Amino acid sequence: MKTFDEAVELLRAFLRIDTTNPPGNEEKAAQFLEDIIKSEGLTAELYTAAPGRANLLSRIKGKQDGKPIILLGHIDVVPAREDEWTVHPFGAEVRDGYLYGRGAVDMKSQVICQLLAFLDLAHRGITPGRDIIFLATCDEEVGGANGVEYMLHKVPDLGDASFVLSEGGCLIEENGLVHAQVSVTEKKLSQFIIRAKGRGGHGSMPHGDNANEKIVAASQRILSQAWPLKSMPVTSAYLGGVLKGRKIGGAKFPPLKEALKVKKWRDLFEGNEIYNAILRNTVTLTVLKGGEKVNVIPSESSAYFDARLLPSETHEQFFKKIRQLAGKDVEIERIGEKISTPGPSRYNTIYFQGIKDCVASLGKDVLVLPFVTTGATDLRYFRDLGIPSYGFFPVTLTKEEHMRMHGKDERISLENIREGLEGCKGIVDFLASDRIP
Ligand SMILES: [Zn+2]
Structure with missing residues (x-):
């Protein structure tokens, strides 16, 4: 298992790779993740949808065949105007306990936390009930044609997943009160x-x-x-x-x-x-x-x-x-794509309960509530297929922190990274456990 400092350094290096979409150029970022996975002795495969546009998939084989569980994250980011920021958007500077960079919240931190939890599972020699797939995609910010849409064609069992976890919800601090939003659907x-x-x-x-x-x-x-x-x-x-x-x-x-x-x-x-x-x-x-x-x-x-x-x-x-x-x-x-009916995922599921338990086990006595993401995410592709798909990253953000997401000076606190690493580990352990039917 990587130490906390090593995890932060990995995330900083990942943030320094400029994956502004358009044009994307996510290949370097995908290779970066591939190197980490391979250095831990696992296999990973790159799927290049177009020149410079790559996706990455790694799998821990489960005891049962079929219906894998997917840890999904996108590796592209929205543009950042350097002149509006107080630090370089791709400098990954740490200041006063915060790590700054485009993608710090949306969503390179979650990608790294999910990856390290995934690797940690393998490292401990745990065989999950179902295959657990780590999937990093390109092109989310511009619709996902080269990303999730492409991957669903290339790797058919992705479309038959039993559960997908990605972005869209977190713990929110408002007026001193904290509650957890687990996104089960989106506008x-x-x-x-x-x-x-x-x-x-x-x-x-x-x-x-x-x-x-x-x-x-x-x-x-x-x-x-x-x-x-x-x-x-x-x-x-x-x-x-x-x-x-x-x-x-x-x-x-x-x-x-x-x-x-x-x-x-x-x-x-x-x-x-x-x-x-x-x-x-x-x-x-x-x-x-x-x-x-x-x-x-x-x-x-x-x-x-x-x-x-x-x-x-x-x-x-x-x-x-x-x-x-x-x-x-x-x-x-x-204009734009016309995905028709991404209905809500059910939330009276073992997955929702598991996330609730994970939040509680982090020592947080907070309400865990189903939520509607107002933006669009890659999860709509999976919800469209009827797969329970939740957006949740177990970090506590203030509303202000949240608003920086596509704006200037996007940042994540080191405390949040610590929370994210621990929380993702808990969730991935749950997903690998025999609580999953
Ligand atoms: Zn995002």
């Missing part, structure tokens, strides 16, 4: 562009056929739509736990369905960006393009929307509404 990505054409012309002579004005009017209608707040079993269980005992106007938090009928509770949900996002479809205007010169009426204009649907909603219903709102003056183009 559906439903991005689109609206485009308008019009007649060019001189800004001094408006003529009523201005592409920008059409986009502004259509965008305004789309953004004014109040998508209803809806209860799902997962959010009902989650908020029921987090808001237990909370009072408004002397009344305790009722079941979510009831709370949604009460304006004061709705105001609380809408005022909290996480509660709001897990209770309704969201539509965010992220890019506007149109016009270049102040005195010229543009003939083309467009707006990009990042929409995220509740897992229970369909793309078809959603776009029917969007088309209605957008009106006849604009065209709508759906």
Whole structure:
């Protein structure tokens, strides 16, 4: 087993490998992991989907055939603008007890913690009940075509897994209270562009056929739509736990369905960006393009929307509404992939119970609650196949730490790394144990 200091040095070296996606170039990072695995005497295989785009798989053979358990992690990261950071995003500097770097939270730390727990299992000569697969993929941040999607074609038994563990939840510290979010589902990505054409012309002579004005009017209608707040079993269980005992106007938090009928509770949900996002479809205007010169009426204009649907909603219903709102003056183009129905994973499972027990055994007396990730992760591919797939990394993050994830000065505390190593070891030991049927 690696010492804590060795683990931190490994993670630092891993963070220094720039895997910004696009373009990705994850091959070096995959080779880095391959070297570690091989130096421990295990085998690992690289799967190169495109030049420079590699995935890595290593397996500890179990007692039974079939239905492996997968420890999944992506090795690409989102871009970082060096001028916005106070340290170099790929310098892996340690300052005041924090390790800084793009990928520190999303999700190179979890990859290393899962890897070391996996190697430790092999090292102790433990034969798990089922095969345990360590899978590191590329391309997650841009949709996963070269990553998980490619691997599901190349290694058929991945699609027949009994359980997948990856990112999406952790222990969250809010107002001094800690609870664990185990992500069992996620919002559906439903991005689109609206485009308008019009007649060019001189800004001094408006003529009523201005592409920008059409986009502004259509965008305004789309953004004014109040998508209803809806209860799902997962959010009902989650908020029921987090808001237990909370009072408004002397009344305790009722079941979510009831709370949604009460304006004061709705105001609380809408005022909290996480509660709001897990209770309704969201539509965010992220890019506007149109016009270049102040005195010229543009003939083309467009707006990009990042929409995220509740897992229970369909793309078809959603776009029917969007088309209605957008009106006849604009065209709508759906973008991105169209995975249709990643339904929630069940959470009355031995896997959920096992994670609960692991959290408790870390000496943490906290609620462990099912959660909806608001972003999209590679787990949707597995949920789409009906495989119980949870997002959980056993580290305690504050909301602020969490928000740095795709932002500037992403970092993880050394204390968190210690927690992550210990917690992943506990979870992997559980997954190898005879508690798994
Ligand atoms: Zn991620």
